[in-house]
Amino acid sequence: MSHRAQAHTDTPGARFLDPLVLARIDNLDLLARTVVDGFLHGLHKSPYMGLSMEFAEHRPYMAGDDIRKIDWRLFARTDRHYVKQYEAETNANFSMLLDVSKSMSYGSGSITKLDYARFLAAALGYFSQRQRDRVGLYTFDSEVVEHVRPSVRHLDQVLHALERARPGRPGPLGPSLYTVASTFRRRGILVLISDFYESPDKIVEALRPLSGGKHDLIVFHVLDPHEIDFPFTTPSTFEDMETGEQFPVVPEKLRDRYREAMQEHIREVERRVVGQGAEYTLLNTSQPLDHALFRYLLARQKARGARGAN
Secondary structure, three states: OHHHHHHOOOOOOOHHOOOOHOOOOOOOHHHHHHHHHHHHHHHOOOOHHHHOOOOOOOOOOOOOOOOEOOOHHHHHHHHOEEEEEEEEHHHHHHHHHOOOEEEEHHOOOOHHHHHHHHHHHHHHHHHHOOOOEEEEEEEEEEEEEEEEEEEOOOOOHHHHHHHHHOHHHOOOOHHHHHHOOOOOOOOOEEEEOOOOOOOOHHHHHHHHHOOOOOOOEEEEEEEOOHHOOOOOOOOEEEEEOOOEEEEEEEEHHHHHHHHHHHHHHHHHHHHHHHOOOOOOEEEOOOOHEEEEEEEHHHHHHHHHHHHHHH
């Protein structure tokens, strides 16, 4: 984790982003507001308050706007109220691509990978609507399961779809993401949330229709802490979450090799994803969501800078 990201993980609002706390909230709208408000509370008390807040233009004041954004100097010249519209407030198509395949059902504690991914998607959707983005959602396993078209008025539909999301069929990423990519008519911001339960070769092939400068692609790799650390001690029968295949394992004999292989997989997935021009973040489902939101802001800021340089 970078120094800048690490510096943000202990913000004052971070306790409101703890997945175990969030699991007690069974309303995703309330959950999303709790996460984002807690995050912004911490961000405004941190050195990174200016993140994602670059001035873009003025627009007429509308009822409900924050009066602190009124440009009083412009009012003195024009006798009309205008607010400063920031770059983060300009409309963009923001689509979340949520993996709901069978392997996302795994959870070593009370939070599954899909639970965590749903919490994150709800928070990102709410946050993006506050930035005046058009928010949409795809859920997919071996096929696209549900699609909510990006719109400034579709957050409720997105949250309802996330409420309905359940781990479904096993299957590769490629066909579903190819179908998703074929529906886009304009450049947008894409957030892909998955456990990437595939080989790096197949993952990068699946990402190609979405990456390569076609969109601003932000990838969140969601893993359970037991998948990362393999803390098991008792000989047991393990089951492949995608294929259902079962096999006996003596953890003490495999632990070091497993951890080494898992770390190599994570490094290779990150290398391949970044190589496609996307932003990559590994997420551990035991950790608060503020790291994910902070990385999202950094990715958006970087994407705007890259577009401005072209």
